[in-house]
Amino acid sequence: MPLFYYPRQSSIATKEGAKLWHLSLKKVGRAVDLQMLAESIAEKSSLTPGDVHNVIRNLMTTMRLHLLNSRTVRLDGLGTFTMKARTRGKGVAKEEDVNPNQVTALRCQFTPEYTRPAAIGTTRSLLQGVEFQKWTGTVSDGKDDNGGNSGGSGGDENDNPLG
DSSP states (O other): OOEEEEEEEOSSOOTTSOOOEEEEEEOOSSOOOHHHHHHHHHHTSSSOHHHHHHHHHHHHHHHHHHHTTTOOEEETTTEEEEEEEEOTTOOOSSGGGOOGGGOSEEEEEEEEOEEOOTTSOOEEGGGTTOOEEEOOSOOOSSBOTTSSBOSSSSSGGGSOTTO
16 A cells, blocks of 8 residues: 655745745545454454454553663564654753753654665665655645544654655
8 A cells, every 4th residue: 555645735935935845645444453353463463353462462561661761672583672862942050950951852762673675775774665656635734534634744654754
């Protein structure tokens, strides 16, 4: 199945006053939840959906433990998870004044694993073989089919996923 996209005009004008158009990705259908993932994985293995569900839940609990103990978690073939703290607008003049009260946002950052096949450039393993197809439905409210936000504010969806 391809990645569907649609044109979206920027709400911010350039220095020249032009509001440029960008590619935005369209989300379709319901979000894939843990149960759906467990069932899909169970179909490809000798495990039951319950076994897979249990492993995934334990993976999340264990990853959280390591991440909150200042560790980086790398899953071969998938990518790396690490914690990031933002202190936007709360810088201090002296090194000794740095403290946790400066944190304005704490998040877990995921970086997909890179593979380097011979004679092919650098690609992200989750994005190999990606195809794009223009969305022909309506894009009026910025919501996906499940009521969630389909993009436009985060910026990630407008980045080139292959570069």
